[in-house]
Amino acid sequence: xxxxxxxxxxxxxxxxxxxxxxxxxxxxxxxxxxxxxxxxxxxxxxxxxxxxxxxxxxxxxxxxxxxxxxxxxxxxxxxxxxxxxxxxxxxxxxxxxxxxxxxxxxxxxxxxxxxxxxxxxxxxxxxxxxxxxxxxxxxxxxxxxxxxxxxxxxxxxxxxxxxxxxxxxxxxxxxxxxxxxxxxxxxxxxxxxxxxxxxxxxxxxxxxxxxxxxxxxxxxxxxxxxxxxxxxxxxxxxxxxxxxxxxxxxxxxxx
Numbered sequence: 142x143x144x145x146x147x148x149x150x151x152x153x154x155x156x157x158x159x160x161x162x163x164x165x166x167x168x169x170x171x172x173x174x175x176x177x178x179x180x181x182x183x184x185x186x187x188x189x190x191x192x193x194x195x196x197x198x199x200x201x202x203x204x205x206x207x208x209x210x211x212x213x214x215x216x217x218x219x220x221x222x223x224x225x226x227x228x229x230x231x232x233x234x235x236x237x238x239x240x241x242x243x244x245x246x247x248x249x250x251x252x253x254x255x256x257x258x259x260x261x262x263x264x265x266x267x268x269x270x271x272x273x274x275x276x277x278x279x280x281x282x283x284x285x286x287x288x289x290x291x292x293x294x295x296x297x298x299x300x301x302x303x304x305x306x307x308x309x310x311x312x313x314x315x316x317x318x319x320x321x322x323x324x325x326x327x328x329x330x331x332x333x334x335x336x337x338x339x340x341x342x343x344x345x346x347x348x349x350x351x352x353x354x355x356x357x358x359x360x361x362x363x364x365x366x367x368x369x370x371x372x373x374x375x376x377x378x379x380x381x382x383x384x385x386x387x388x389x390x391x392x393x394x395x396x
Contacts, residue, residue, distance in 0.1 A: 142350055146178045150351055154358020157193060161359070162200030162327060162366025163373070164382050165304020167193065171355055180348055186233065186299065188351040191338035196359025197331035203367020207324035214280050215325055219332050221290035226333035229297020230340040246390050253305065253383050253390075281314040288314075289329065296333040297340075304330055305382055319378050320371060 142150070153174040157167030168189060175185035201208075208215065280286070288310045296303035307326040308319070315322065341347070373381065 142178055147350065147354055149174050150178065150354040151358045154192060154196070154355035155362040155365070156358075157355070158196030158199065158359030158362020159366040159369070160362075161193065161196055161304060161330065162203065162363050163323075163370035163378075165307070165326070165330070166388075167196070167359070167362075168299065169388070175348075175351055178351070180351065183233070184346050184348055185351075187338070187341040187345045188348045189355060190334055190341065191347060192352045192355025193359050194331065194334045194338055195356045196363040197327060197334050199360045199363025200367055201324070201327040201331050201363075203364055204320075204324035204327055204371065207321045207371070208328070211321065211325060215328055217280050217286065218289050218325065218329055221286050222293040222296075222329045222332040223336055225290040225293025225295075226297035226336040227340060229294040229299075229333070230337035231297075232294070233298050233337075234341075234344055246394050250390055251309075253309070253387065257379070257383060279315075281311065285310060285314040293329065293333045296330065297337040303333065308382060323370060323378070 150171070153171045157171045159167075160170065161167035171189050171193070172185060175189055176182065180188065289307060292303055292306040292310065295306070304326050307329055308322055311317075311322045311325065312319065370378070
């Protein structure tokens with residue numbers, strides 16, 4: 142890489158770490174930059190996944206206050222994220238690169254619809270529980286576990302917008318604040334990125350210059366994102382999710 146290319150990758154890493162912690166979809170920033178430096182798509186994908194691990198961990202640490210009292214929930218979801226992330230990583234190396242091109246924009250669009258409708262859906266679910274006199278399950282039940290695991294399969298394959306899918310599923314099926322759900326999202330993203338990267342270490346080629354630059358940048362961005370994201374109101378956070386997700390869909394369709 143030239144000096145300017147290295148600076149571009151580092152800057153993209155900071156931006157990706159920031160946006161991943163607040164919303165998700167940071168890969169849509171780093172991935173095109175890596176391709177522009179001349180890296181092959183699979184090498185760019187696996188290098189990006191490994192580089193974003195420090196950013197995911199940094200963001201999760203920044204949201205540690207919101208994780209209080211969610212230990213059992215996170216532990217259960219982590220199992221699904223682990224299985225899904227490993228499966229997605231394996232699919233990346235076995236399926237053609239165009240395999241998810243059609244389904245990914247549809248998944249992201251559906252997730253955005255759920256995010257927009259989440260307040261109404263939550264109220265409807267709450268009314269139904271009150272009528273049936275059944276308490277809300279703190280872990281969302283089997284449906285949420287399976288949904289998050291499938292989202293993690295996608296995350297292990299490409300990672301772009303997986304955070305939006307996580308938030309839409311949890312927002313619909315859990316009775317909790319957006320900030321606490323965002324904290325869980327950061328932990329799940331860190332797990333998926335880590336397990337996928339460990340798998341790739343033994344099965345794919347990396348560009349270690351790109352990995353280091355994105356790792357340092359995303360770690361810085363993770364702290365920035367945590368400080369900014371924790372101050373956003375639920376409405377602003379939801380608007381930001383929809384805005385970033387819309388950009389993600391457009392970029393995915395134009396690829």
